[in-house]
Structure formats: structure tokens, C-alpha cells
Amino acid sequence: MAAQFDKIAIWLVAFIPMPVAQGLGDCFHGDDRDFSSAPDEQRFRVRSDIVVSGFLAGDPQETDFHQCGETVKLDCATGEVLARETAGTxxxxxxxxxxxxTFPDPEGGVVDNPNEFCVNFLYDGAATNPLGPPGSPDVDMNVFFTIDPIGRMLSFRGATNAFPDYEAYASVEDGPPVVLFQQKHTLDPINGLPGGADQGVSATVAI
Structure with missing residues (x-):
């Protein structure tokens, strides 16, 4: 059996769906959008991209890139812009x-893969509000991926915070995006950000 494709791109995003987010007396511009699989969507708090290529040659390699959207602090009463800054990656x-x-499971033991061409990797994403008060909690997202280029399957398991919204997509050979997950917030910024990622996301998706 041979790999069924040569390249796959995956992108993970955290975004604030409302126009303005408020917490502890501070107001910030949100991203003012719903879930979007558009590869060039630029409204986000956090975005990480990885491209794995070389499956057909039997030597897959990865390149990756990380970005944070600009944070804009507002006067809650007037909407006046008070400050702008971009978080680090x-x-x-x-x-x-x-x-x-096989792959050494980060939670212990060994993960058995379907074939020798499978790729596994971990993603950890954490970024804080650069204009928030000292000790502001991070936006957190952690995911473990398995890509099977023969069975054309992508499996993942991980977690996000309960705020803001989170999404992930994959595209094979620059084709149409496939939804991996779309995780809507269940709490506000005050209650949804503190602590580590604890809102589970997992699936096996045909690619």
C-alpha cells in the first residue's frame, strides 16, 4: 500500500465571536465573526498552521507558523481605542x-499506528492578553494528531478553554477544507479562561 496524498495542511484558531469582549471592567475588540473554514481568514486571537508534505516519497516533513491577532483595548463607555499590542507566540x-x-503516548504507553507511514505530533497553544492585568490567564489549546496517508484518516484528541471559540480544519493537496472541530464557548472570559484546557475535543475524520 502507498500513501494516497503528498501534502496536508492543518490550521487551529481561537477567536472571540462577539464585537467587544468585557471582563473585570476592561473592554477589548473581539473578532466579530462565526466559525469560518476560509484558509485566509484573518480575524483571530491565536492561529497556528502546520503543513506536512513528502508522504509519497516516504519521508514526510513539517513546516509550521504561528500568529496572534492584534489586541485592541477600548474605553467601555465611549468605544475609544486606548491601546494596541500583539501577544507573543x-x-x-x-x-x-x-x-x-508506533508513537510514545504523552499520557503513558505507546500508540499503535495503522502503518509505518503514519505521522503523529503534538500541538500546544497558549497566549495571553498583552494589555490585560498582570497574571491574566492564557487562551489554551492542546491537541494530539495522527495522520494516516494510506487510509486517508486524521485522528485527534485534545482540549480547549471554555472561552473563546475554537476551530480547526485540514486541507489535502490544497483542496476544500475539512472541519476537524468547531468548539463554541460555554463561559464568559472571567470564568472560561482561568486554568488549563479542559473542554475536550476528539474525532477521527476522513481526509
Missing amino acids: DGMSFHHFNVGN
């Missing part, structure tokens, strides 16, 4: 990239 990474039949 130091807390965002794809890591433990591995090709083969």
Missing part, C-alpha cells in the same frame, strides 16, 4: 513529530 508549538508504526 512563544507559547505556541507543534512538537514530537514522529513517523512510524
Whole structure:
């Protein structure tokens, strides 16, 4: 059996769906949108992209890129812009990239893959509000991925915070995006951001 495609792109995004988000007396511009699979969507708080290519040659490699959207602080009464700043991306990474039949499970034990061409990797994303008070909690997202290029399946398991909204998509050979997950917020910023990612996301998706 041979790989059924050569390249796959995956992007993960956290965005604030409302026009303005308020918490602890501060107001900030939101991203004012719903879920969007458009690869060039630029309204987000956090976005991470990874492209894995070289499956047909039996030597898949990855490149990745991370971005944070500009944070804009507003006067809650007048809407006047008070400050602008962009968070750093130091807390965002794809890591433990591995090709083969098995993968050391980060939670213990070994993950058995369907074939020797499978790719596994971990994603950790954390970024804080650069204009928030000291100690402001991060936007958190953690996901473990398995890509099977022979069975054309992508499996993942992980978690997000309960605020804001989170989404992830995949595209094979620059084709139409496939939805991996769309996680709507269940709490406000005050209650939904503190603590680590604890809102589970998992699925196996045909690609």
C-alpha cells in the first residue's frame, strides 16, 4: 500500500465571536465573526498552521507558523481605542513529530499506528492578553494528531478553554477544507479562561 496524498495542511484558531469582549471592567475588540473554514481568514486571537508534505516519497516533513491577532483595548463607555499590542507566540508549538508504526503516548504507553507511514505530533497553544492585568490567564489549546496517508484518516484528541471559540480544519493537496472541530464557548472570559484546557475535543475524520 502507498500513501494516497503528498501534502496536508492543518490550521487551529481561537477567536472571540462577539464585537467587544468585557471582563473585570476592561473592554477589548473581539473578532466579530462565526466559525469560518476560509484558509485566509484573518480575524483571530491565536492561529497556528502546520503543513506536512513528502508522504509519497516516504519521508514526510513539517513546516509550521504561528500568529496572534492584534489586541485592541477600548474605553467601555465611549468605544475609544486606548491601546494596541500583539501577544507573543512563544507559547505556541507543534512538537514530537514522529513517523512510524508506533508513537510514545504523552499520557503513558505507546500508540499503535495503522502503518509505518503514519505521522503523529503534538500541538500546544497558549497566549495571553498583552494589555490585560498582570497574571491574566492564557487562551489554551492542546491537541494530539495522527495522520494516516494510506487510509486517508486524521485522528485527534485534545482540549480547549471554555472561552473563546475554537476551530480547526485540514486541507489535502490544497483542496476544500475539512472541519476537524468547531468548539463554541460555554463561559464568559472571567470564568472560561482561568486554568488549563479542559473542554475536550476528539474525532477521527476522513481526509
